[in-house]
Amino acid sequence: MALATRTDRKPSLTRTVWDSTVGKKAVMAVSGLIMLTYLAVHMFGNLKIFFGAGDFNGYAHWLRTVGEPFLHYEWALWIIRVVLVAAVVAHAVSAYQLSRRDIRARPSQYVHRRPRASYATRTMRWGGVILGLFIVWHVLDLTTGTVHPGGFQSGHPYQNVIDTFSTWYGNTIYIVAMLALGLHVQHGFWSAAQTLGAGSAARDRILKTLANVLALVLTLGFISVPVAVMTGVVS
Amino acid sequence: MKLTLRVWRQQNADADGAMSTYEVDGISADMSFLEMLDTLNEELILGGEDPVAFDHDCREGICGACSLVINGDAHGPERTTTCQLHMRAFRDGDTIDVEPWRAAAFPVVKDLVVDRSAFDRIIQAGGYISAPTGAAPEAHATPVPKPDADFAFEHAECIGCGACVAACPNGSAMLFTSAKVNHLNVLPQGAPERETRVLDMVGQMDAEGFGGCTLTGECATACPKGIPLPSIAAMNKEWLRATRKAKKVGR
Known part of the structure; x- marks a missing residue:
């Protein structure tokens, strides 16, 4: 007679990853790195505004025709958008679930309080919410033009950017959000590296330096555009 | 040394806890933190009060039994266990806050003792x-x-x-x-x-x-x-x- 063998099935990889705090952090890390890669490309593209309206509008047009004739008009852009939305949703849902769990795990605070961890670390959650709201405004402002100040002209991003950064609130929202982005990336990149197991005693210094450099370059690169419009370098 | 202690007192796992203030006198700088608490407990027992419950075992820094958050730091201001922390780390007249580990997975059993x-x-x-x-x-x-x-x-x-x-x-x-x-x-x-x-x-x-x-x-x-x-x-x-x-x- 055959011996009884184990019949319980191993949970699927997706289940294992999503149900574990370590796995959910890995989801956050990967989705965060996808968004970070996009931001680096986005920031680099933005800098074309310093070469004039022709270069900048031409670059915007190229973004819609890239991949042709293999891809149809704007398909590459839509593929990127789908990937980004998936990354944002995965990042936000896992952040929400992990945060709920973290708060439940420490229900009462110490009577003797002292500041813990760095500013960037402590502001990850609210910083993330601010960035989420900023993205909504940013898309409504410069992609769809719904809340754009002045007449939004599709295909003329150079003028649209100048319109937005000619308003005080456009500048304020953008610069505050980019400072929040810098803080978020500084802790986020380093954290993602640790979560994916890249950290070690020997590598931590270089990972921290890389996180600081990324945060600084992204923030300065993005902020240079509204500053250039305000100072009249770009008009 | 004369010290003011604010210690977390909690009757049992279900009771609400609160900080209680005690004055201790005649503390030597060479005493360990736990010996200082022993001194407090002797006074409490002589005065007919319930002594402060806290975990301890080897008092050599190798067993991991002691568990106090002192002034907001786990094991106090020095990088060692509570039993190896000495009162020379504090100054005469200091006010010291003593609390248990706080985490949902470590419920308080009594006073400063948690279930690990x-x-x-x-x-x-x-x-x-x-x-x-x-x-x-x-x-x-x-x-x-x-x-x-x-x-x-x-x-x-x-x-x-x-x-x-x-x-x-x-x-x-x-x-x-x-x-x-x-x-x-x-x-x-x-x-x-x-x-x-x-x-x-x-x-x-x-x-x-x-x-x-x-x-x-x-x-x-x-x-x-x-x-x-x-x-x-x-x-x-x-x-x-x-x-x-x-x-x-x-x-």
Whole structure:
């Protein structure tokens, strides 16, 4: 007679990853790195505004025709958008679930309080919410033009950017959000590296330096555009 | 030394706790923190009051029983266990806040005593190796590279006191679990359970209601045994590796 063998099935990889705090952090890390890669490309593209309206509008047009004739008009852009939305949703849902769990795990605070961890670390959650709201405004402002100040002209991003950064609130929202982005990336990149197991005693210094450099370059690169419009370098 | 102590008093697990203020006099700078509490308790007992309950055992800094958050720091201002903290770290006339470890997974039993059996269950989930019974195997039969032996020893230093959980704003046990996982996973003796160990111990850690890691680094700063923060990254790496290899182990 055959011996009884184990019949319980191993949970699927997706289940294992999503149900574990370590796995959910890995989801956050990967989705965060996808968004970070996009931001680096986005920031680099933005800098074309310093070469004039022709270069900048031409670059915007190229973004819609890239991949042709293999891809149809704007398909590459839509593929990127789908990937980004998936990354944002995965990042936000896992952040929400992990945060709920973290708060439940420490229900009462110490009577003797002292500041813990760095500013960037402590502001990850609210910083993330601010960035989420900023993205909504940013898309409504410069992609769809719904809340754009002045007449939004599709295909003329150079003028649209100048319109937005000619308003005080456009500048304020953008610069505050980019400072929040810098803080978020500084802790986020380093954290993602640790979560994916890249950290070690020997590598931590270089990972921290890389996180600081990324945060600084992204923030300065993005902020240079509204500053250039305000100072009249770009008009 | 004359000190003002504000100590967390809680009758039992279900009661509400609060800070109570006590004055202690005649404290020597050479007393350990626990001896100072002993002095307080003697006075309380003589005065017919309930003494302050706190955990302690070896008082040599090696057992991991003592567990006090002193002025907001797990094990107090120095990087050592509470029993090895001496009153010379404080000044005459100081006010000192003494609280228990605070985490959902470490419920308060009484006053400063918390139930840390969640750690025992994490150990039970994977903190062992398979070894044949009978005569001890020849010690030199299994060579271990020196860096691996050092890595294992560094993590074996964990005494399971729970300071990492107490210090973590998320009440996370990642540093403890990573110390236990890394200690055995790097050694050839731990190799047969390498994948199941990390999956099971992390699974138990989650089931106990500990929070997740947000890399604040508070745990490694509080750890009296100096378990380094990169241990967590090393465990994450082991966990991700195990999820890929899990098919090959009968889990």
